[in-house]
Amino acid sequence: MSEWTSEEVATQIVRASRTAHRLPAVRLQTHFNLWPIIVRTEFERMAGDDIPLYRAPPSPAEIDQMLEVMRWMKYLTIEERLLLWMRAERYAWDEIGRRFGLCRTTAWRHWKSTILKLVQALDDQSRNDQALRIQKHH
Template sequence: MNEPTDIALEEIAARLSAAAHTARRLPPVKVQGYFNLWPTIVRSRFEMLEADDREPPRFPPSPRDIEAMLEVMRWVQCLEPQARHLVWMRAKGYGWGAISKRFGCDRTTAWRRWKAALGTLAEQSVVKNTLNSSEL
């Protein structure tokens, strides 16, 4: 049986991180049909300087980024739900300490499970075909 190389695992991890970044850039989901009837608050110049309620602008992802994210989300469907959650937490940038607390294990155990999940993804034929045909 072919052992997946570290380069393939790093490439899969990079694609997972890019998918998590794209998911973060998507517009927020809001309930349709609701709107605000309250009047807008007119603030003085001093109050505007102190205001913290301004969100940084969120640039929507391109259709190509969304397609790549959906493709990666199809990849992780072959994993067990716990492994899927572990892989996605790591892709979102959680540290090993937070991940190990979430799963109730040691950091090295969480890392080994993450490596095993990436190895499972690397063995899937769909992922292999995609990685071989993509130009990253």
């Protein structure tokens, strides 16, 4: 993309957050179990509290896009990163404001300015990339 908009950047951050939640859980395989698998009856399964949550794993393209969004974070401070990720995780503005010691309107203004800062950095990066491509061809 040559020109980024704040809506596109915000949407990409939300998608990256959702993709990260759909990644498989990381499990250490330090212990293993030699006990046989317990086959439960239908009534035992219905009485159980553990309802399995099945999420479709993200596609490789979605993972690549998530990693690209994570590379964007190098342009931001740690506080700005946290602000963007909290909003992508659908935290309410009141909660975000409490975390940063701001009112909800000021928290929204900080989020908006951080998005615009990121848009500017991405536009500058794309212009630099285009200049490099032009120099390589000449």
